[in-house]
Amino acid sequence: MRKHRGWKIFGIVVAAIVLFMTVINVIPPQKNVQNNPFVVEKGALPMIAAHRGGGVSNPENTMLAFREAVRTIGVDVLESDLYLTKDGYLVYNHDSYIDETCNVNGDLPLKEVEALCENEENRHYIADMTLAELEQYNFGYYFKDKNGDRIYKDVADPQAMGLQIATVDKLFEEFYASHPNLLFIVEIKNGGERGYEACRILSETLDRYPAYRNRIVVGTFHDEIEEELKARYPELLRGAPTGSAAKFVLTQYLGVNLFDNGDFACLQIPTSYDLGIEITLDKATLIRRAHRRNIAVQYWTINDADEMRTLIELGCDCIMTDDPVLLKRVLAEYQ
Numbered sequence: 031m032r033k034h035r036g037w038k039i040f041g042i043v044v045a046a047i048v049l050f051m052t053v054i055n056v057i058p059p060q061k062n063v064q065n066n067p068f069v070v071e072k073g074a075l076p077m078i079a080a081h082r083g084g085g086v087s088n089p090e091n092t093m094l095a096f097r098e099a100v101r102t103i104g105v106d107v108l109e110s111d112l113y114l115t116k117d118g119y120l121v122y123n124h125d126s127y128i129d130e131t132c133n134v135n136g137d138l139p140l141k142e143v144e145a146l147c148e149n150e151e152n153r154h155y156i157a158d159m160t161l162a163e164l165e166q167y168n169f170g171y172y173f174k175d176k177n178g179d180r181i182y183k184d185v186a187d188p189q190a191m192g193l194q195i196a197t198v199d200k201l202f203e204e205f206y207a208s209h210p211n212l213l214f215i216v217e218i219k220n221g222g223e224r225g226y227e228a229c230r231i232l233s234e235t236l237d238r239y240p241a242y243r244n245r246i247v248v249g250t251f252h253d254e255i256e257e258e259l260k261a262r263y264p265e266l267l268r269g270a271p272t273g274s275a276a277k278f279v280l281t282q283y284l285g286v287n288l289f290d291n292g293d294f295a296c297l298q299i300p301t302s303y304d305l306g307i308e309i310t311l312d313k314a315t316l317i318r319r320a321h322r323r324n325i326a327v328q329y330w331t332i333n334d335a336d337e338m339r340t341l342i343e344l345g346c347d348c349i350m351t352d353d354p355v356l357l358k359r360v361l362a363e364y365q
Contacts, residue, residue: 110122131171212242
């Protein structure tokens with residue numbers, strides 16, 4: 031009798047667990063955001079996001095790259111990182127210093143510049159320079175085309191070519207009238223007080239371009255900046271910080287998605303995490319669960335055609351790439 035009773039209790043526990051898991055996966059979860067322009071319609075192809083403006087075809091983070099990405103290639107989204115200058119302008123750049131993308135060190139070969147920058151004291155940091163100082167330099171100086179030629183090295187007037195560093199204000203102004211539906215992914219790289227100032231300046235800039243206010247998603251790796259965005263700029267859509275993204279992925283894989291309380295709009299992830307073991311993230315189930323919360327799933331940084339095809343067929347919302355020309359060609363296969 032005791033043996034049968036034990037099995038009965040075990041059966042009840044298992045049944046309760048199954049019922050619990052069924053219920054929490056059937057109950058529709060609350061949407062993270064009501065209106066999310068970064069989520070594509072069901073069955074639609076993913077958006078093209080030009081990572082840093084598309085560094086394969088043009089010098090990254092320059093006005094030339096952004097213009098070509100939008101006007102010639104026809105991307106849906108511009109993506110890059112933001113830094114605050116000494117005099118309070120937000121500029122697009124991948125690193126906190128500019129040495130490896132422009133001629134701030136004169137005509138030194140790139141390898142010598144990279145060696146020089148191994149000592150942080152030799153770097154030219156954006157935080158220490160005014161916008162006027164930054165705009166002196168040719169940010170296409172080290173760019174090589176597909177033939178390996180430095181085609182912008184000796185340009186007489188870099189600004190006329192759009193090879194200057196780009197500011198948020200000038201970028202918005204460039205496309206506001208002609209491309210009101212353009213989308214933006216930005217990451218505020220400054221932390222602390224300068225990060226707070228960057229948030230304020232971004233918000234004030236959006237006041238001058240109000241149609242873009244709900245067409246930009248803002249991310250950060252700094253916890254204090256994430257809290258600042260939540261508290262003072264709740265109307266701005268936010269990308270998932272690393273911790274929030276990891277928690278979301280974990281709860282979805284365990285089937286306990288109701289226990290995730292993230293309130294971000296976009297899940298920006300690679301196709302896998304390496305945590306000693308590889309955790310694959312290019313999964314249709316993950317995308318479906320995100321869509322139940324009205325979260326956009328955006329993969330970075332994808333420059334391989336086969337990998338692009340995999341993500342397209344999974345139904346993701348956006349693919350970030352350095353080569354938007356290639357992605358557009360791959361997408362044409364599905365149209």
